[in-house]
Amino acid sequence: MAESHTKLNGPDLVQGIAFADLPDGGKLIGYCGDEQVLLVRRGAEVFAIGATCTHYGGPLVDGLVVEDTVRCPWHHACFDLRTGEALRAPAFNPLACWSVEQRDDRIFVGEKRKRTAPKQRDESSGEVPEKIVIVGGGAAGFAAAEKLRRERYQGSIVMFSNDEAPPVDRPNLSKDYLAGKAPEDWIPLRGESFYSKNDIDLRLSANVASIDARSGEVVLADGARTPYDRLLLATGAEPVRLTIPGADQPHVHTLRSFADCKAIIEQATTARSAIVLGASFIGLEVAAALRSRNIEVHVVAPGKRPMERVLGPQMGDFIRALHEENGVVFHLEDTATSIDGRKVKLSSGDTLTADFVVAGIGVRPRTELAEKAGLNLDRGVVVNAFLETSAPGIFAAGDIARWPDPHSGDNIRVEHWVVAERQGRTAALNMLGHREKYAAVPFFWSQHYDVPINYVGHAEQWDEIAVDGDIAAKDCLVRFRREARTLAVASIFRDIESLEAEVEMERQKT
Structure with a gap:
């Protein structure tokens, strides 16, 4: 899914760069032929790998080098600098690797290396299943x-x-x-x-x-x-299904499968208005997507503010304001009680009218x-x-x-x-019998218009929220703590800090 690059950035690495131009731990983007290449130096070693993440094309030059790996700034995929192998989802495809030569205090990138199969792991315990x-x-x-x-x-x-x-x-x-x-x-x-x-x-x-x-x-x-x-x-x-009268009508949708999505898109091509039930991540991402199609969107949800249970009140207020800036109308502390054709009756007594309904009330x-x-x-x-x-x-x-x-x-x-x-x-x-413990730190991302929210860790309850930066300015790192221990970190446009928080949590196991 990486985007094709028409303009190549950085120096021609076939012609070489000065060794001094790449400090220890540093990253530098250049090109070989018609491909962007990322150089990474670790001590005396220099690695040359593909410059963009194989998941959605995130720029690895903006990522984090951790030992002999590089992590993508967008969605925290991780690649082996030596082999290019995708070590962590959401990436599955490996990066290309190039040979590197150092001579006369200069670094030269040579031919693209042939892909080799990953190393066989140590012997597994027990019989391999058939x-x-x-x-x-x-x-x-x-x-x-x-x-x-x-x-x-x-x-x-x-x-x-x-x-x-x-x-x-x-x-x-x-x-x-x-x-x-x-x-x-x-x-x-x-x-x-x-x-x-x-x-x-x-x-x-x-x-x-x-x-x-x-x-x-x-x-x-x-x-x-x-x-x-x-x-x-x-x-x-x-998905949790609506059980209110009228929920079984064809213009009432949930979103889980590819078929669900296609049905909503088909309806959206002729519709002018929609009601989203639920202010969860799915519900509000649907609202943002429908607004980008110029559909009038009303969001009905029982909570006081969107996503407060996961992201806390400050982020909840920000997300509400962001959606309102983009034309979404909220009906909070309210729920739908029935759907009669295009009319949706609310528990508050109000009635909304829309061409279709999307229920995102949980799974x-x-x-x-x-x-x-x-x-x-x-x-x-x-x-x-x-x-x-x-x-x-x-x-x-x-x-x-x-x-x-x-x-x-x-x-x-x-x-x-x-x-x-x-x-x-x-x-x-x-x-296969390898006995590997699952110890990865949870990660997810959510997208609302042009604002990505990255979340590392897991905090069901907290007693303190510490905000570094300015949430309203879309530049922040928000730490969720319990008994002075950081359990989770949400961030907006703080990609390196998000990756660093992930590494810190990996090293601080209970």
Whole structure:
């Protein structure tokens, strides 16, 4: 998804630069032929890698170098400086690497290196499974399947998804794609040929009815059975459905799947007004996307201010003001009680009129399969540090998993895209017997018009909010603390500080 660059920046690295022009720990952007290249110096070593993140094209020169890696400033992907390998989601594709030569106190970049397969990991404990089944076609399920093949796993992978579309880039569905600013070919995480080429048996519109843990089989709704040696539950979350009168009308939408998004876009092409129920991240991203289509938007939500539960009152007030500047009308401390055609009745007694309605009133983890299988539940599926459930050989990742977080010291469950992708990768390694603890710091981003909000860590409760900078000026770092310990950091246009906060949390485990 990186943008193509017509104008090349920086020096011609084939002609070389002075070694003194690249200080230790420094980064410098230049070009080789018609490609932008990032030089990074670590001590006496110099690395040359692709200059833009393979996720959304973030400029790595603005990122953070941590040991032998570089992290993207936009969405915290991480790459190996030596190999270019994408070490952390949301990036999956590696960066290109070039050979580097130092002579006469100058640095010269040579040929692009041939891609080499990632190093084989240390021997796993136990037998490598012959058959792995993944239930779920979202972020965690896709990331697990991709990682298994990247680790050169030779066994069978069957992936069941009850969606009709192959795994998609879900964050885009409420952001740029819904706003009409991203092409449709950005949406699939991989082209359809990826699955056949990598021998991943992706079965769409497949409904899994139960798990027979004793026989090691997944049972489908039609009675068919698929055996497994290891199983990953990555069933994700589903939208909370409206239950008020009129909620079942065709112009009342939720947004979770690619099909949901297309239905909203189709309605938006002729509509002039919309009502969004809920002032959550999804609800307000939808509101921003619809405003960019010049649709009149009213937001109805029960809270006093948007997103206060996650981001606190100061950020909540800022987000409200930002949306109001862009024409959104809020009806807070209010809820919809019925929908009669284009009329939406509110608990306050007011009536709003709109061409269509989008309900973003939350999601709930899809834990029914785990519950029927007798797995331990606690507001989600309980897993250990290796993402294994209470049943040996069955793992869980993504929105359903409640895991022991080494940073907060709590057992937590979060519904973040990047967390699901990273957990899918870790679960894949552990299904192969590698015993790798999941210890990544949670991260998510949200986009409202031209304002990105990055959030690192996890704070369900706090006793102090410390603001560095000016929220209203869109230049801030907001720390959420409990007992003087920073649990989470939200930021606007403070990319390096956000990355530094992530590193600091990684090093401060409880």
